[in-house]
Amino acid sequence: MPTGRGPLTRAGAPDVLDAAALTEAQVSGGSPVARLVHARPWVMDVTVAVLMLLVGLVGAVFAWEAAAGARSLGLYPRDSLVERTVTATWLAGASGGAALLLLRRAWPLAVTALLTVASLASLLVAGVLGVLGACLACALYSVAAAREPRTTWWTFGGVLVVVTAALWSWQDLGLIEVVAWFGAATGSMWEPDTYLAQPLFSPARRMGSVLLLHALLLLGVAVGSAARARRLHAQDLVERYRALARERDQSAALARAAERAHIAREMHDVVAHNVSVMVSLADGADAAFERAPAQSRDAVRQIARTGRAALADMQGVLGALGPAGDDDRRAEPTEVDLPTLVARFGDAGVPVRATGLDAELPDDTSVRLAVLRILSEALTNVLRHAPGAPAVEVCVRRTPTTVEVEVLDAGGTRPGDGGGTGRGLVGMRERAALLGGHVDAGPRPGGGWRVHAVLPWSDEEGDDR
Template identity: 70%
Template sequence: MTSAEPGPRVVVPTTRGPGRSHGPEWESGPVIRRAAVVRVPRTGDEPPLTEEQVRGASPVARLVTARPWVMDVTVAVVIVLVGLVGSGFVWETANTAVYLGLYRPDSGIVELATSTWLVGTAVGAALLLLRRARPVTVTVLMVIASLVSLQVAGVLGVLGACLACALYSVAASRSTTTTWIVFGAAMTVVTVALWQWQDLGLIEILAWFGVHPSNGVETLPFRAERPLFSPARRMGSVLLLLALLLLGVAVGSAARSRRLHAAELVERYRALARQRDDGIALARAAERAYIAREMHDVVAHSLSVMVALADGADAAFVRAPDRSRDALRQLASTGRSALADMQRVLGALGPADRDGTDRLAEPTEVDLATVVERFRAAGLPVTATGLDTALPQDTSVRLAVLRILGEALTNVLRHAPGAPSVEVTVRRTPTAVEVDVADAGGTRPGSGGTGRGIVGMRERAELLGGHVEAGPRPEGGWRVHAVLPCAPPDATGPADDDEGEGGR
């Protein structure tokens, strides 16, 4: 990641709180100011991760994955080639069986076994072309073809290998339960058929191939009472079939496991990408909320005082020019302070210093007495105690005290004009700084607000682990009480303040 654009701040959603003025409720939550500026790439800037990339497949594997029909055709061609070669072996084996007197010379077993072998090869290869789309159906049809081949000519041919390929597709695309059910059913049915009908199997081919003598040698006499094959040879065919089918299931299950693992990794990657994008969107929303809160604190507070000072200067211009001049000086001082604070806010949106600190995070005015005096000049009858209290060195606590005090007094100025008294108390305890602002209620109608007043105070307090209580007083008026810990508390949550639901 490179440093290219302003980084986001993080919002932690908390309880809902009513604004002091009549207005919509806002979601309140602490905003953590950034210490570094980074650029996080969006998901749309990155190519999507695929299962092939996770598997690290070879070019041939990627080709097969992109074009599955290539593998299907390849398997079918291999089966056809094996079947053609095997037909020569079964022809030789059938001739040997006739020579040994196991079949009558006129039984036609040679032609029947060879043709059945070839037809089974063609049917098996054709069915394997469909195994990817319909694996269970192809397996069932393959079992039926095996039964027909065994019953007609007593040979299974390459249909055993075809059945193993079909079971591979079942294991690769279906659940484990389905795979073993299909395997058990196919193995049972074909085993019974092998035991009952098979005459020429792989063991017979291996044992009798090449035994047939050259032409002109008479065959041995046919002995009808002699059985064709022993149970041991039948068991050999069954074990060979079992090994083939288990191999198909094992390879298919392994392929399915790799595919599912790759899909899980891809989904996890995409979930992380979505989570990152959601975090970026949340951070952008937090950035907008931060700007709105800072602009409210800087502009709304200062403009409220400046409007009150301008009205006072206008009213006293004729009868008390000295007071009017003082009000104008206060008006200019407030404007300069607001301009400096505005520059600080705009500077905070840019990159941080090289050491990772925010050089403009320090408030331009931390003299509480000056802040209170400014509101006195605007017409508020403020009685203050504890303004000389030594504030903590923590910039965030100092800024929170200043902002909460300014917001509370601004609310009195806007929503309770003509209040006969406003009491301000600042206290420092070993573990916290407390700010208390109480007014006796206005005598004239107040102006409306944006609903961000109390929300902003609570955000600042909750960020530091403190809380703000704001609501009407029983004896009349409004009270704001803030507690800001000087050190991070062990377990302090936001205050659950239900007072003032009908806030001013």
């Protein structure tokens, strides 16, 4: 049987789980910069856009020089405006790509599609990709970080095929050309054949730009996928933490409910039974006060004894409900005196005929207590709900494996105290169920009421103790 001490947290004890206090940022940890970016994502968006714009401005200078060098080497007509076309397209791609990157967090797929179209237009108009390749890598990072892997890889494949085909077909000034022809207009020493073994604008030289593009796009997808995995892991940890907190709260609520039920059962068993006996004795003393003063005096003394017993039992219940370590008082007696219990109800006017009260009960305290409480509850129900019953039979039997308690009454001749709360029957069944037994309670075919309890016990368990 429980002692009244539940798993409730003591007052003032710290609450180790607080679901509201845990966030993904706390789980992810990281540097102050990482925490700032997690709290204000727009900071990273603006930083990336500004970085792409600065790289585009610097690259435009190199592209101007490379285009001028290529024209001076005769790779373009002398009267062409290739420098202006290449530089203007480069700057337009850099500024447009930077502007689109500001929106990549909200619309990653749309931004990726627009950057792909911008890359095709830049290659078609001026034969340069510029920083749009790096912008595409940043856009694919956002797709991988925000979308499912299947969507990410389909998007990556589409961008890779389309941009690679356009670059292979239309690019004139790639990475190799920009690095090789930068400054070629400053002197005649920059002869293309001395450092570029392949023919001008050949696919073999474009392979360098293709490989660089593939590396950038793969890097963007890989970093974005890793970021998504970290975010999902943090979300999973937060959800598990919150589920643990909810389970903690539910367990505490169930523990409080069980504690209240236990308190109610103990108070009912300890107080209601004794008070019912005291009320019956007081009524009898009042009725016999004039014609039988001696019997009235005996009844009053019995009331006093019953009240002191009830007070002692209540102190035991309250002591068991107190803080752990104060007392070892329990509301569970180890000594069971069934004859005294039955005699007390006999004094209260219940015509009890009992057999088996002197049977030696098992040493198991839980079984002994259950016998006492069930018998007390059954007789209390007779006293309250079947007053004037002509006969009440009590039988206690011990078998090698069970202890049986049976209480039979023939029904009352006067109105009872009402329907009751039903807590007594529930308490009897709960006590029996804790021991693996059962209680059958209900009306008898010929009138009256029957309570039959079967409580299993084991010699081996008793020997072990």
